[in-house]
Amino acid sequence: MKLDLGSPPETGDFYEAFINALIIAGAGNGTVKLYSTAVKDFLNFIKKDPRKVTADDLNKWITSLLNREGKINGDETERRRAKNVTIRYYIIAVRRFLKWLNVNVKPPIPKVRRKEVRALNEDEIEKILSSCSRVKDKLLIRLLLDTGLRASELLSITIKDIDVNNNMIRVRNTKNGEERVVFFTNETKHLLKKYIRNKNPDDKLFKMSYDALYRKIKRIGKKVGIDLRPHILRHTFATISLKKGMNLITLQKLLGHKDIKTTQTYTHLILEDMKNEYLKVMGNKE
Incomplete structure (x- = not known):
């Protein structure tokens, strides 16, 4: 820090x-x-x-x-x-x-095994979105997939933070304290317009606790047999972005990472794609 x-x-x-x-x-x-x-x-x-x-x-x-x-x-x-x-x-x-305090004592800091990062594939994304019958549920999933927001950041957003015309959201309450901007697709824009109609600018976009959001997303995933959690949707956004060619610096800014090394953890998720691309170009000769 x-x-x-x-x-x-x-x-x-x-x-x-x-x-x-x-x-x-x-x-x-x-x-x-x-x-x-x-x-x-x-x-x-x-x-x-x-x-x-x-x-x-x-x-x-x-x-x-x-x-x-x-x-x-x-x-x-x-x-x-x-x-x-x-x-x-x-x-x-x-x-x-x-x-x-200028106390010259340095304690040992234990290493922690890196948590396996799980991301959804296209079929799983389609299943999850198709299972959402309510506008609110579909908007929750789509926003997390479009923006890579942390659950706590999503829950802090107010209506006035959203610029529907320019497909962007100003995120003020972030993990590292630095305000940033994220973007969403036109499909999500249509859902947003429908959902925020008649809401006041100071209203929270989603009036719910973190636990309520976590349980809702778990239930949505359970309907189609997928162990779904908010952070999996963030991982999925990062993985899809890299697969489509987004550079690491841009992805780092969108995810709100202080250190680009944190963003680089997602690159191993696209190794299989890189391998296939390599074999397509270089051939697979014995």
Whole structure:
């Protein structure tokens, strides 16, 4: 996280000062929430002046994180991975806090196995869209497929954020705190016009919680025998975009990735297409 947090105070509440520095420096809501939780957990564990933290303190805290019972749904492998991801982010947050305090202690940061990225094929997309009888349901799916928005970003959109004439949406509440613009197709435009008719500019496009959205998308997929989740639709957008020739920089901006390396994870999904293209050009001689 490349934010200029300035210098820490000489005395006072270092936790509050750190969180305020994050907010002033422009950290996104998600970052502030994560860092708040992680640093508070760490301080509650060590129960001492953070300027006097030792490597032993950090290692004991990390061990305590590893030994805690998780409350994450899913199969055992996914639960373990999700827990490791959370611990990794906690450690990164605390390391940033200590660096800000000029404490020269660097905890080890565990690696996390990359999650398998699943994307829909064209037949699956058609099945899902065909199963949507309500305009709202079809619009939900189409917007996520057209834009690659995160579920939380989609749920933050208001009617006034949508420029129907120019097929674009201004996304203000993003993961990294940086406003961006995404676009949608003419098919989605027709659905949008129908759906937002008579709505007020300040109304949310979809008045629902994340859990409600997640359950709805799961139900839509279940009707056609597909394990569907919001992020699969984001993966599908990224994969289709690359297959159709979109460059990585443009895709990075549309997805709202800070680091292009995150965007590059999608390139392995089109390896089979690349292989087939290679064989078509070069031949498949023994």
